[in-house]
Amino acid sequence: MKRIGFIGLGIMGVPMVRNLCKAGMDVTIIENGHGNKEAIAELKEKGVRTAPTARETARNQDVVITMLPNGRIVKDILTGPDGVLAGIAPGTVLIDSSSVAPAESKQFAALAQEAGCPFLDAPVSGGEPGAIAGTLAFMIGGDETVAGKVRDVFDAMGSSAVVTGPNGAGSVTKLCNQIMCFINIAAVSEALVLAQKAGADPKKVYEAVRGGLAGSAILEQKAARIYGRDFAPGGFLESQMKDINHVMETAQELDVPLLLAPMVQQITESLMQEGRGREDNSCMVTFYEKLAGITVQTKE
Incomplete structure (x- = not known):
């Protein structure tokens, strides 16, 4: 059972977390959830753990997933004293499923590399219906071997996951x-x-x-x-x-x-x-x- 830190509880993130839970993953989310209190209460009933910050959400995980509105927010969540990279252990796979510019994905990959973590840019297609049904299409930029190691994570949320090239290729x-x-x-x-x-x-x-x-x-x-x-x-x-x-x-x-x-x-x-x-x-x-x-x- 993989331990997963998930950050981003919007119209996509909440059903993605639900499907990770259905697949038996041990999921941790941020306690405040950017104000999405009803979703947090529901997910806690399903056994999802909570942590006070992105740093704590990323601690002791096998995989950390970010699903956020834009690249600026992703960077803010990754960096800083309470950011993901302050708490993540080397070797933890960092997956960004946000829709960001390819140049931003490459920047995030470099930051992850400095922390000793493999990075996959893995935005999705399928919208809210696909997130709910667990049929999202993941478009992945990064190492094929790394993507293979977390294939079960992608399978829990989607129906396809294809590596299209190195970091940045998923966003392209x-x-x-x-x-x-x-x-x-x-x-x-x-x-x-x-x-x-x-x-x-x-x-x-x-x-x-x-x-x-x-x-x-x-x-x-x-x-x-x-x-x-x-x-x-x-x-x-x-x-x-x-x-x-x-x-x-x-x-x-x-x-x-x-x-x-x-x-x-x-x-x-x-x-x-x-x-x-x-x-x-x-x-x-x-x-x-x-x-x-x-x-x-x-x-x-």
């Missing part, structure tokens, strides 16, 4: 994933707005195309939210803003021309200015609705 892969996902959400939004304006029922359009080549996990997750007007967060728009900015920064650094991603960036920026940052990113449809002068809604 996540950016590639986000390009495909965000453009797909925009495409679903465009299509359903067109359907609505033309007089077709968007729900029926979804049902008609889902079994063909247009079918996708994005279509399955987002179409019903769009025509059902459900923008409760499964994936925050503000997280999309962060990720698409990382995409554009990385592309600029590598001198890679992107044509569709900048459009998504502009749409996301516009919606952020409307105060939609804490809504699900399926709210992208509202950008198109405003231009078309309609609202996508099923007739059923």
Whole structure:
């Protein structure tokens, strides 16, 4: 039974910890949990241990996992007198599943190396539904042998875990994933707005195309939210803003021309200015609705 310190109890972290518990892992979390008191109480009932700081959470563990909103917070949690690296023992595997820039992942890997700890950048795809179901896809940057040693940890939370290269490659892969996902959400939004304006029922359009080549996990997750007007967060728009900015920064650094991603960036920026940052990113449809002068809604 592996001992795991887990830091980050957001909409992804809480179900990930639940699944680690189901797999029989000995999990420790931070007592204050950034204010998520209900989740902490529930997890404690499941046998999860608590510690007062990140330093204590990392102490005497086989693996430490961070799942945090951005790279700045990850760095703050890792460093400092009460940070993870102040308490972690050499040889402990440090896994960062946060969505951060590739350059940040490389920086965290260097910090871990100084502490004598192997590091894996292992962001995920699948959103809150995947975290709840334990079907997340882990995109890993780091040593294959190290990843193999913690395969059971990944298996407890996900359905796939693929090493795509050295440290930083996991975060690059996540950016590639986000390009495909965000453009797909925009495409679903465009299509359903067109359907609505033309007089077709968007729900029926979804049902008609889902079994063909247009079918996708994005279509399955987002179409019903769009025509059902459900923008409760499964994936925050503000997280999309962060990720698409990382995409554009990385592309600029590598001198890679992107044509569709900048459009998504502009749409996301516009919606952020409307105060939609804490809504699900399926709210992208509202950008198109405003231009078309309609609202996508099923007739059923």
